[in-house]
Amino acid sequence: MSKTILKLEHITKSYQDGSGKNLVLNDVSLDVNGGELVAIVGPSGSGKSTFLTIAGMLLSPDAGAITINGERVSDSKKKNWTKIRHEHIGFIFQSHQLLPYLKGLEQLTLFQDKKNRDKVNAPDMFTELGIEKCKNQYPSEMSGGEKQRIAIARAFINDPDIILADEPTASLDGARGRQVVEMIRLEVKKREKAAVMVTHDERVLDLADRVYRLENGALTQNNEK
Amino acid sequence: MLAWKELFYGKKKYLLIELLITLLIFMVLFLSGLAEGLGRAVVAGIDNLDAAYFLLSDSAEDIITVSNVSADTYGQLSSQTDGELAALDIQRMYLCRQNDDEKLNIVYFAIEPGSFLEPKTIEGVSLSESDAENPILLDDDFMLEGIKVGDTVLDSSTDIAFTVAGFVKDEMYGHVSIGFISIDTYTKLRTELNPMYQQEYHAIAIKDGNVDGVQIEDAQIVSKADIIQNVPSYTAEHMTITMIVWVLIIVSAAIIGIFYYILTLQKRRQFGVMKAIGVGMGRLSGIVIGQVCIIAVCGAVIAGLLTFGMAAALPETMPFYLKIGNALLVMAAFIFISIVSSLISIWNISKVDPITVIGGTDE
Ligand SMILES: Nc1ncnc2c1ncn2[C@@H]1O[C@H](COP(=O)(O)OP(=O)(O)OP(=O)(O)O)[C@@H](O)[C@H]1O
Ligand SMILES: [Mg+2]
Numbered sequence: 096m097s098k099t100i101l102k103l104e105h106i107t108k109s110y111q112d113g114s115g116k117n118l119v120l121n122d123v124s125l126d127v128n129g130g131e132l133v134a135i136v137g138p139s140g141s142g143k144s145t146f147l148t149i150a151g152m153l154l155s156p157d158a159g160a161i162t163i164n165g166e167r168v169s170d171s172k173k174k175n176w177t178k179i180r181h182e183h184i185g186f187i188f189q190s191h192q193l194l195p196y197l198k199g200l201e202q203l204t205l206f207q208d209k210k211n212r213d214k215v216n217a218p219d220m221f222t223e224l225g226i227e228k229c230k231n232q233y234p235s236e237m238s239g240g241e242k243q244r245i246a247i248a249r250a251f252i253n254d255p256d257i258i259l260a261d262e263p264t265a266s267l268d269g270a271r272g273r274q275v276v277e278m279i280r281l282e283v284k285k286r287e288k289a290a291v292m293v294t295h296d297e298r299v300l301d302l303a304d305r306v307y308r309l310e311n312g313a314l315t316q317n318n319e320k
Numbered sequence: 321m322l323a324w325k326e327l328f329y330g331k332k333k334y335l336l337i338e339l340l341i342t343l344l345i346f347m348v349l350f351l352s353g354l355a356e357g358l359g360r361a362v363v364a365g366i367d368n369l370d371a372a373y374f375l376l377s378d379s380a381e382d383i384i385t386v387s388n389v390s391a392d393t394y395g396q397l398s399s400q401t402d403g404e405l406a407a408l409d410i411q412r413m414y415l416c417r418q419n420d421d422e423k424l425n426i427v428y429f430a431i432e433p434g435s436f437l438e439p440k441t442i443e444g445v446s447l448s449e450s451d452a453e454n455p456i457l458l459d460d461d462f463m464l465e466g467i468k469v470g471d472t473v474l475d476s477s478t479d480i481a482f483t484v485a486g487f488v489k490d491e492m493y494g495h496v497s498i499g500f501i502s503i504d505t506y507t508k509l510r511t512e513l514n515p516m517y518q519q520e521y522h523a524i525a526i527k528d529g530n531v532d533g534v535q536i537e538d539a540q541i542v543s544k545a546d547i548i549q550n551v552p553s554y555t556a557e558h559m560t561i562t563m564i565v566w567v568l569i570i571v572s573a574a575i576i577g578i579f580y581y582i583l584t585l586q587k588r589r590q591f592g593v594m595k596a597i598g599v600g601m602g603r604l605s606g607i608v609i610g611q612v613c614i615i616a617v618c619g620a621v622i623a624g625l626l627t628f629g630m631a632a633a634l635p636e637t638m639p640f641y642l643k644i645g646n647a648l649l650v651m652a653a654f655i656f657i658s659i660v661s662s663l664i665s666i667w668n669i670s671k672v673d674p675i676t677v678i679g680g681t682d683e
Contacts, residue, residue, distance in 0.1 A: 144678055153596065153675045181598025188677055192593040196329030197322075205322055206597065233329070249597070261678050 100289035101127040101150065101257045106159035108145055119145050120156070121312030127257070127289035132280050134303035135293045136317075141309045143293040144261055150291060151184050151259045152176045164256050185250030185288075187260035187279065191234070191242035193249075199229035199237070202245055207252045215286075220248040224278050240271040247278055251286060258283060258290040269298060276302050322603075323610030337579055338619055344572035345623035345654055348565060349642065352650055353631060355561035357639030362554045364641075365429060365493035366547055370436045371406070371525035374547055378538045382550040384523050385410050389539055391519045396536055403529025406435035407521040409506050412496065414476035417467065423476050424465060425496045430506030436527050438500065444469040444486025447502055452483035454505045459497035460487045464637065478512040480505070490641075494551065565650070573616075573654050577661025580612055584665040588672050596674035605666045609659055616658040620651035 108120040119142035127133050137143050148154040150161065152168060153176070161169040163183045171179060180186075193202050203217040221227050224244045229237050237245070243263060250258050260279060264272030276292070276299040283290040292303065300306050306317040327334045360367070366384065375397055380387030398405055409430035414423035431437040433447035439457070440446075447455050458467065467473065471484045482501065491498040501509075510517040531541045549555050584591075591604060624647055634640050 148675050148678050151596075151678070153678060177595060177598055177600045179598075180596065181600070184598070186596055186678070188593070188596075192589075192677060194322075194326075194590055194593070196326040201325065205325075206599065253598070 098129060099126045100129050100164055101125075101291070102160075102162040103150055104160045104162070106146070106149055106156045106161075108142070108149060108154075108156050118312050120149070123159075123309075123312070123314045125291075125307070125314060127291060129287040129289055130284050131304045132283050132290045132292060132302065134300055134306045135291065135309055135314070136295070136297075136300070136306065137309035142312065143309050146309060146314075147259050147261050147291065147293055150257075151186060152179050181253065183256045185253070185255040185258045187243075187246055187250045187258065187263045189262045189265045191239075191246040191266075193234045193242055193245060195234055198231050198233055199226070199245055200231065202234075203249055203252045206249065211252070211254045214254045215252055217248070217252065220251065220282075223281070224248055239267055240275060243267060243271075243275050244278055247275065247282065251282055251288070254286075256289065258288050260290065260292040262293055262295060264294060264296050264299060269296075272296055273299055273302075323607045323614065326607075327611060327614060334615065337576075338615060338622075340579075341572070341576055341615060341619035342622045342626070344575065345619050345651070346626050348568045348572060348654070349623055349627040349647055349650055350630065350640075351568060352562075352565040352646065353627065353640045353642035354638075355558075355565055356643070356646060357641040358561065359554065359558045360490065360641045361492045361495050361639050362557065363493070363548045363551050365427070365491050365498045366544065366551065368439060368491060369408075369525060369544070370527060371544060372528045373403070373526040373531050373541050373543055374408075375524040375526065375534070375536065375539050376522075376542050376547075378540055382542050382546050383552065384408075384547050384550075385412075385552075387522050388520045389522075389524060391521065393536060393539060394521070394524055397524055397526075397534065400534045400536070401526060401529055401531050403531065404436060404527040406432055406437045406525045406527070407503060408437060408523045408525050409503065410493065410522050411506070411509075412494070413509075415462075415499065416474045416476045417465070418472055418474065424462070426499045427493045427496045428506060428509075429491075429493075429498050429500050430503050431500060433502045437525055439488040439491060441486035442489045444484070447485060447500065450483065450485035452485060454480060454482045454501065454508070455485035456482035456505075457486050457488050457500040458484055459491040459499070460489050460636070461492075461497040462499075463487060475509060478509055480509055480512060494553075566653075569650060569654050570657055573657035574661050576612065576616060576658045577664060580608070580615075580662055581665050581668065584608070584668055588669075589677065591669045592672045592674045592677045595672060596677050601666075601670055604669055608662055608666050608669065612658050612662040613655065616655045620654055624651060 103125045106120050106123045109116045109118040135143050149156045160167060168179050197205060200217060221230055226241050226244050229241050229245060234242050264275055267275060280302050307314050308317055375389055376384060376387035377389055394407060411428045413426055413428060415426040416423060438447060441457060442460060447457060467484060469484055469486060472481050473484060474481050507519060534541050594604060631640050631642060
């Protein structure tokens with residue numbers, strides 16, 4: 096059994112909502128191990144994105160702790176968050192969010208630290224994800240699935256500890272969406288990353304190792320699997 | 321790297337901006353050339369003199385044309401400084417061509433022929449080389465009046481005849497073209513007007529050397545820069561035009577800043593993505609400053625080349641004068657202010673919250 100990489104403990108978060116408080120996350124905990132893909136489902140507005148932004152060091156929780164690889168990152172100052180994200184976290188967004196002015200390979204290499212070049216080889220990732228032909232194309236010349244696969248490769252490029260994906264298949268049709276999640280799974284297994292994926296797409300849940308449902312501020316594991 | 325890639329990808333858009341910026345800097349450089357040219361029309365004659373200091377009378381208050389120092393001061397001064405000396409008289413008069421009543425404005429600069437105050441001729445011979453009785457070197461503007469080397473011209477108030485020995489370039493004082501004559505000729509002129517004339521000079525020029533120990537009664541050493549500052553109307557005119565030029569520099573640099581700011585607003589999402597994936601503000605600021613630098617430097621260089629190309633093609637009478645040093649100063653100021661004005665873009669980027677990228681659908 097691989098060790099726990101991402102540890103979220105007793106996360107609570109509420110938003111100011113007009114007069115009252117909107118409690119979105121109520122004492123939520125989650126552990127994710129290396130090489131594990133966890134899926135989170137739940138109704139719209141249940142706080143899935145909120146949960147992911149907290150895990151991704153983009154938003155601070157009202158209470159609770161975040162530990163990445165044994166380091167309690169939730170204690171660090173906000174100005175260090177960019178560095179923490181850079182070193183530990185890879186994001187895959189709902190739409191690819193590639194920069195329009197960079198060619199496929201540049202989307203990776205221009206954001207890769209020198210020291211990670213040996214660990215993660217950008218051209219190899221293109222081969223693994225079956226998008227070799229996109230190396231020298233601008234995003235405007237690629238299909239949606241190709242762009243999203245480059246976005247996946249980008250998430251891995253600096254050898255992060257955890258991968259966070261918010262509805263990575265939302266902009267793709269069923270078959271392409273499934274392919275993209277398969278790619279995420281492939282890389283997560285191969286590189287022993289801890290991955291959390293928020294999704295609405297029931298058809299890809301079988302690719303996840305564990306499935307959780309977020310509802311009314313609480314996270315419960317789906318028992319079907 | 322990123323900075324350049326983006327400019328390259330958006331070639332069309334950025335080339336248009338570049339064109340605008342280039343035209344703006346060109347306008348600024350051109351105006352500052354004209355401003356300097358107009359200023360030169362006032363003081364070029366003094367500025368061109370190869371002297372570091374001048375001895376003026378105390379009462380002149382640094383205004384060279386109202387100064388007068390007696391002839392024997394020359395001897396006193398030469399015993400007190402190791403610098404080379406030369407006497408100078410300046411007199412505004414009118415000149416006539418032979419058989420023509422039209423009066424032409426002229427300022428006589430009376431010098432010792434062969435002294436360091438004598439300018440190089442661009443045509444004809446120098447005062448000392450000429451064997452005419454009263455030789456004169458005229459500013460090349462007089463060429464446009466149809467005067468040629470060897471012509472005889474008359475001083476309109478005394479009818480003393482000068483022979484045009486040669487022409488010199490860019491010699492003006494108080495918007496009037498200069499004619500260089502010898503002190504001897506000048507003395508003849510003055511004696512003709514006033515038989516009691518006692519030889520005196522407006523100033524004694526000191527080429528270089530040490531002037532610290534100079535102590536002469538009723539006279540003082542004034543630097544060339546101070547004399548130029550005190551040429552009547554020069555400072556006021558020059559300041560006005562210089563101010564216009566600087567306002568234009570600031571305005572055009574601010575225009576780059578604003579343009580860039582608008583582009584930044586359109587790219588907030590991209591910056592949000594980069595922040596989310598862990599690109600720090602340091603690198604983002606580098607991209608902004610890099611792009612603004614590229615735009616500003618290219619614009620400045622192209623505009624500089626254009627301006628100097630244009631200056632070469634301008635007609636002689638245009639008072640255009642731009643030293644490379646001044647042009648570089650204008651360009652550097654422009655680039656600097658552009659970078660400063662790009663700080664508002666950087667500030668705006670620093671306010672972008674990367675959360676907006678997560679869970680967002682809009683694109
Ligand atoms: N910045 C905010 N300020 C106030 N309320 C917010 C803010 N962001 C989110 N909320 C509220 O918090 C709740 C959870 O939002 P969140 O985006 O996490 O939901 P979600 O599960 O990702 O929904 P979806 O499936 O539609 O993406 C919603 O009710 C939303 O209105
Ligand atoms: Mg969401």
